[in-house]
Amino acid sequence: MERWAGRVAIVTGASSGIGAAIARTLALSAMKVVGVARREERVKELAAELRKEGAKGEIFPVQGDVTNESDIKRVMQWTKEKLGGADVLVNNAGVAPSCVLHRFRTENIRKIYETNVIALALFTRDFVQDLRARGVDDGHIFHINRFTKNSKWHNNVKLNFNVSSTAGQSIIHNRGIYPYSGSKHAVTVMTEGLRRELVELESKIRITSISPGLVRTEILEVTGLTPDIAKQTYDTLPCLETKDIADALVYALGTPPHVQIHEITIHPTGED
Template structure:
């Protein structure tokens, strides 16, 4: 069985977490630091990550969170991110692809610019970070690394809501399995997707606005950020001969 004690092998190793400034990404950063990892947290809002880093440092933990400003939709910025990690921390041992976003527009409303922006973050940025992380691991002979893609239940069923976002998450489902098949031919690096249902974060607030999101969250069951963090720790702490490949996690009362 996986347990938090299985996390001891990750102490003093390097994790990259994208979308690290709020919500699930911020929670993942804090947990990995608490387990003794050096975490490079990246997002467009570096100041928010710096605040999280300061709060964690005040706790006197052995791990640390290093803020880095990066837009994963920009290939040059991603290249610079990995060059920074290699120069200052050796390379990536764990990559958590958490960055993602949606707009509220329907398929009949969304324009090409909005579609490309969503694809660049949710799909292209994810592939770039996974690719560069695996290459970093292979170049250093790290064969016990881990790629974790934060997917969504939207990547497994079509609700009729946020349909272009859903399409990007179906892509992540396919990419996760494709990556596993490519990696297993070269290494024992593990690949995991975590697909949450409704989570009480600012994700919905950004899409439909503060008031509507608050009303929506009052009427549905939701997962907490900690639920998703616990799932990630479960996958990371599994025995090395065991690959937790796909975790689908819904609130108990969620119908779809």
């Protein structure tokens, strides 16, 4: 990771879960991290913690809603003016509100695609534009994807939504989750398409998708589960910790420039 010391990473969704762990790990690796989230206070707390711990790098909180294009432009501009521009982009911000077929709210499905897909594409476009304008060609883009095979996680969520018949599990195993799964399939295809476009541009910018199974974060609560049920889910199923994902990202980032790691899938041991 030495060659990244002092360089700049933008991490979206740095206020909790996987994004916070990635921001922390990169700051501990001496990077300057622009932590983007709507809840800026949470990123400020994280930045203060890191300073107390004597991290060699630093977290710079920038409030922003990734579904607003003007916020994306403002984050890019801020990064350029204050830190000289970003070298690494971590498209991590994501949401998974429940969308049960016959009664989901329009705003839920819009939010999923605006956050998980469109924001990622806009951030990546502006990031690549900026890198190329600056003549920097060893940048790295990360997508935090999702391993979307049907899993006990989905079954568990469904059971906790009080679907009483276990016989129905195989029919509705993805109940309310399919738009989120669709958005993450889009990320998979976009990652490969972007990689090929970068190759066509003869760019050395690398792109890596990291696809975890279940990770202990706040996402289940944001999805609509009560804190008790979310905790029960995490306590009863095999799950990863956020640091496991940050460690995988550091591994891919730290490889020599000629190595392009396309995809990392990480399961908690025992996940089906």
